[in-house]
Amino acid sequence: MMASTSLTPVPDTAPRVVLVEDDIHLNQSLAKTLELAGFEVTAFTSAEAALPHCAQFECEAVLADLYLEGMTGIELLGELHARDAELPIIVMTAQNDIATALRALREGAYDFIGKPFERQYVTTLMKRAVAQRRLALENRALRERMASATGLLGILRGGSPAMQRLRDIVLRVAASRADTLVLGETGTGKELVARCIHEFSGARGRLVVLNCPAIPDQVFEGELFGHEPGAFTGAGKARAGKIEQADGGTLFLDEIDAMPLHLQAKLLRVIQDREVCRLGSNERIAVDFRVVAATKVDLKALSDAGKFRLDLYYRLNVLPLTIAPLxxxxxxxxxxxxxxxxxxxxxxxxxxxxxxxxxxxxxxxxxxxxxxxxxxxxxxxxxxxxxxxxxxxxxxxxxxPRPSLAEIVASVEREMLDAALRRHRGAIAAICTELGVTQATLYRKLSAHGLRLGDYRADDST
Structure with a gap:
């Protein structure tokens, strides 16, 4: 059996096809013909060798002989279509065996070629098969996007035209992987939109959130870029910053207008180069991440007033997204x-x-x-x-009358008790530790709010 043959490299955009032919000379000749026609070819002399490759790597079409030693071309056709019924498979057979070729068509083959054949006809047929495959994948992606949109409807709720536009823009922005600026008043749901952009982007990494106003200026740089041991007083060990933690995913910078000016230039460089350097180190670390920044203020006006870097504003404002107030x-x-x-x-x-x-x-x-x-x-x-x-x-x-302070405190206290009871499923010791109360105090408060431990111990919900 001939091992898989990787021919001269072709551009990444070339169609990826698999050739299965047990005649070594015809195998090599056909592979070269397809390669010269612009295909990226992986060739095998047996179906057994080709099958795991097709399962592991994304190929766009298969050209296979029907009469192979061991697993036949018909059997290979059945195995591949059991995994992906839309994969186009062209079979090759002798001119005098039309009955077997017709059987392959009934089994789902894209087309068949009778030997001997003209090489130009093979390349033309393969190009048609690849075009059909790409159309099928586009339709599949469209169906998946529609399913995603349905899920998005349950997260970004509302039937108003403004919300319909928002959901549509979120899906388009998510698919682009471009940096995004989310604009909206307090309480409109900017972080929720950022989470949707991340979730529907298909990013392999996680969403990392940095609330800019909550970070003291003196630790902001280390929090964002990370640091090495000894970089500053108290830096006992190396620590990855939020940018590194977002590798492969999304970095959400909430209220970015609160970021110190001197750090905005460093952030701009990281966004442009997609490299970060920890405090106390000269090593540049490559990071693949997307920035979603949110603000409730006019960053352009803030830039004109010298309180926000204009170049950073333009870098983030590639795909602005505005959330309409309620x-x-x-x-x-x-x-x-x-x-x-x-x-x-x-x-x-x-x-x-x-x-x-x-x-x-x-x-x-x-x-x-x-x-x-x-x-x-x-x-x-x-x-x-x-x-x-x-x-x-x-x-x-x-x-x-508005609720009194006592009523508000009581409502919050009941909610905290309920949440702790749910988290620990009624485990007294764990609840007391979390809330910082004695068992006697806990039992007294449970009684005052009408909460029963038994209800939570029997509750298996999260």
Whole structure:
């Protein structure tokens, strides 16, 4: 048996095909013909050798003799189509064996060639097969994208034109792998959009989040770029920064406008070169990552005022994505509110409260300065039976009083207890350790909030 033959390299864009022919001289001649026609050819003299290669590597067409020693061409056809029914396979047979060729066509072969044949006809037929394969893969990708869009609908909720446009842009941006700037007011869901861009991009790495305002200036550089031992006081061992951690994935820089100016130039260089150098080291480390930055301010205006680097702004603004505030898509409010009420009911182990037309009118009349985040908090208060606390209530004659501090504290305390009980499935010691309370205090608070350990010990949900 002849080992697989790798011929003269061709460009990466060349069609990748597999040749299976047990006549060594014809094998080599056909391989050379296909190579000269622009194909990247891997040749075998047996189906047994070709089968694992086709399974491991992506080939776009197969040319195989029907009469092979050991596994026949018909058997190879069946094995390959059992794994991928859309892979085009062209079979070769003697001119006087049309019956076997027709059987191969019934088994799903793309076409057959009778020996002897003209070499030009072989290359033409192979090009047609590759074109069909690429069209099939494009259709498959389209179906997968449509399935992804359906999943995205359950994450970025809303039927307004603004949300429909947002979902479409997120999918297109995700597929591009280009750096992206997400613009939106506080509470519009910029991090959620960044997570969707990452998840639907198919990146092999993970999403690494850096909340820029939360990092003190004196440790920002080490947090972003990493450091070597002794790079500064307290740097006892080497540490990879957020950029390295995002290798193969996405680095999300939330509120990038808060990044110190002197670090913006270093970040720009890393984005341009896709290389990072840790503090205390001269070694440059290659990183394959994508940047998604978010801000609630006008970075261009900030740049004009000298408070943000203009070159970094233009580098990030390749694919800008703007999230509309909730007041501009009020047709989404009712659906979102109902969803968040259901979610809160499940979280608090309650039956979801019913809404009324009056409540929905009140929600629609509000401007929602805190956007979706504020709406979610309002839904949670509604589910807990607390006043929803919208500003317009203060101007209405039948306004309900705002919740007292004690009521708010009690609500938060119950939520924390519920979350700890779920995480530890009612394990007293672990809950006390996490919350920093004694067992006596824990039992007292559970009783005050009507929570029972047995309900959580029997709950296997996460």
């Amino acid at each position: 007041r501009e898509r009020k047709e989404d409010i009712a659906m979102l509110f109902t969803h968040y009420v259901d979610d809160a009911a499940q979280r608090f182990r309650q039956t979801a409260r019913s809404t009324s037309a009056e409540l929905m009118q009140q929600l629609a009349a509000y401007d929602w300065p805190g956007n979706v985040r504020e709406l979610k908090g309002t839904a949670q208060r509604f589910q807990l039976g607390l006043p929803i606390g919208l500003e317009q209530e203060a101007n209405s004659g039948d306004a309900q």
